Amino acid sequence: MKYALKKEGKFSYTEIGEGRPIIILHGLMGGLSNFDGPIDYFSKNGYKLVLPKLPVYDLALLNTNVKNFALFLKDFIDFKGYEDFILLGNSLGGHIGLYYTNLYPKKVAGLVITGSSGLYESAMGSGYTKRSDYNVIKAKAEEVFYDPAVATKEIVDDVYETVNDRNKLVKTLAIAKSAIRHNMAKDLPKMTTPTCIIWGKNDIVTPPNVADEFHELLPESNLYWIDKCGHAAMMEHPKKFNEILLEWLKMRGL
Numbered sequence: 001m002k003y004a005l006k007k008e009g010k011f012s013y014t015e016i017g018e019g020r021p022i023i024i025l026h027g028l029m030g031g032l033s034n035f036d037g038p039i040d041y042f043s044k045n046g047y048k049l050v051l052p053k054l055p056v057y058d059l060a061l062l063n064t065n066v067k068n069f070a071l072f073l074k075d076f077i078d079f080k081g082y083e084d085f086i087l088l089g090n091s092l093g094g095h096i097g098l099y100y101t102n103l104y105p106k107k108v109a110g111l112v113i114t115g116s117s118g119l120y121e122s123a124m125g126s127g128y129t130k131r132s133d134y135n136v137i138k139a140k141a142e143e144v145f146y147d148p149a150v151a152t153k154e155i156v157d158d159v160y161e162t163v164n165d166r167n168k169l170v171k172t173l174a175i176a177k178s179a180i181r182h183n184m185a186k187d188l189p190k191m192t193t194p195t196c197i198i199w200g201k202n203d204i205v206t207p208p209n210v211a212d213e214f215h216e217l218l219p220e221s222n223l224y225w226i227d228k229c230g231h232a233a234m235m236e237h238p239k240k241f242n243e244i245l246l247e248w249l250k251m252r253g254l
Helices: 032-043 066-080 092-103 134-143 153-163 166-181 208-217 238-251
Strands: 006-008 011-016 020-025 047-052 085-090 108-114 195-200 221-226
Touching: 011 066, 020 032, 020 066, 020 092, 032 047, 032 085, 032 238, 047 066, 066 092, 066 166, 085 092, 092 108, 092 166, 108 238, 134 153, 153 166, 195 208, 195 238, 208 221, 221 238
Parallel strands: 020 047, 020 085, 085 108, 108 195, 195 221
Antiparallel strands: 006 011, 011 047
């Protein structure tokens, strides 16, 4: 689904539903539509789904990094006056959520990460030497999922357009280096925000051992697995993802 974004100052976003805010943090190659399942479900079940467009390709190259994305998120949250909210992020979005939560723990009621960078990832910004070959990019996009059919033509076209835009490719590589540079292994044990870790058992971008390590290092975390699932659990198995998340929110009183 394409979302109509409201523009206010430097922010583009939309809000759907009413209740405690769940702020969606999309990944590097993924848009807000990747979260169609959770957005539709939770906006009808007592939550306000907040979808900010992150400035992944909009900042100056020098500022294109995880820290500045987290500071952008802070500015957005302060601008909107959100409090006692939940952050939900996939891949780079999970990393941004972790970084923000580490900086401003009192603001965040709960954190949800799925296929998150922050400890390790194997594919962000790599393997684009044959980026002009559509079939190579298609195969790479399909690798993200357990079921390659999830990589629709629209998804493949978006990835192809991104990696063949020189400006976006340069920034993609900068973000990949930033994700490695901003490794959070030393920060995680001090983070006591309740954290829900939902992971695909067949994720090859951030393999299952990464989820185990997040769970081990984050003192207030719960880890849930989804079988026959790759890097984007909320896309491949939205019903299961929603069930797990709702169960966790109830358990944590959120």
